[in-house]
Amino acid sequence: MKGDHDVTVLRLGHRPGRDERMTTHVGLTARALGADRIVMAGSARDRTDTIVDITERFGGPMAVETTAEPKGFIRNFEGTVVHLTMYGEPIQDVEGEIRDAHADGPLLLVVGAEKVPFEVYERADFNVGVTNQPHSEVASLAVFLDRLFEGRELDREWEDPDRVVVPMETGKRVVDPDERTE
Numbered sequence: 001m002k003g004d005h006d007v008t009v010l011r012l013g014h015r016p017g018r019d020e021r022m023t024t025h026v027g028l029t030a031r032a033l034g035a036d037r038i039v040m041a042g043s044a045r046d047r048t049d050t051i052v053d054i055t056e057r058f059g060g061p062m063a064v065e066t067t068a069e070p071k072g073f074i075r076n077f078e079g080t081v082v083h084l085t086m087y088g089e090p091i092q093d094v095e096g097e098i099r100d101a102h103a104d105g106p107l108l109l110v111v112g113a114e115k116v117p118f119e120v121y122e123r124a125d126f127n128v129g130v131t132n133q134p135h136s137e138v139a140s141l142a143v144f145l146d147r148l149f150e151g152r153e154l155d156r157e158w159e160d161p162d163r164v165v166v167p168m169e170t171g172k173r174v175v176d177p178d179e180r181t182e
């Protein structure tokens with residue numbers, strides 16, 4: 001997000017036939033809530049189209065990439081690695097330390113689908129639980145990003161949108177950015 005070091009989200013594969021929409025939602029949630037880049041690994045690599053399409057229509061910056069070597073990607077990441085897992089340390093205990101680390105450099109946020117290899121737990125600088133209950137990668141990502149940015153992501157400015165939503169009490173209005181009245 002503008003003024004911050006980059007935040008990359010890495011989606012570690014998915015279960016074909018079950019997780020397609022979940023993977024798309026990981027990417028859309030990452031974009032909407034302040035991340036700058038989504039990297040899809042393994043079987044999730046063919047789920048980039050919707051995120052690219054939404055970024056083209058509603059603005060960026062949001063880089064959409066794939067990797068065939070997620071373990072190498074994590075190992076070689078130059079910055080702080082955070083792995084979201086129900087087995088991790090409670091977010092409320094480590095969020096301050098993670099914000100401090102992000103003030104110094106980029107952050108990689110790893111979310112799983114199936115069983116996550118143990119190397120990921122070992123390489124991660126932080127294994128973080130958003131509660132220690134099983135739920136969803138989309139929910140944990142959303143809560144994590146909101147805590148990381150302390151709500152600033154809700155006012156994110158979008159670059160080069162083709163379409164802009166005009167918020168209103170009732171009804172739906174989507175306009176060309178030039179038609180937007182301040």
Ligand SMILES: C[S@@+](CC[C@H](N)C(=O)[O-])C[C@H]1O[C@@H](n2cnc3c(N)ncnc32)[C@H](O)[C@@H]1O
Pocket residue numbers: 083084085086087110111112113114116128129130131132133134135136137138140
């Ligand atoms: C279907 S869940 C699998 C749950 C998994 N056993 C785990 O380690 O969290 C898929 C992904 O959702 C995320 N997730 C689920 N529950 C979470 C929680 N309570 N805190 C953080 N992340 C969670 C993790 O990234 C996980 O890899």
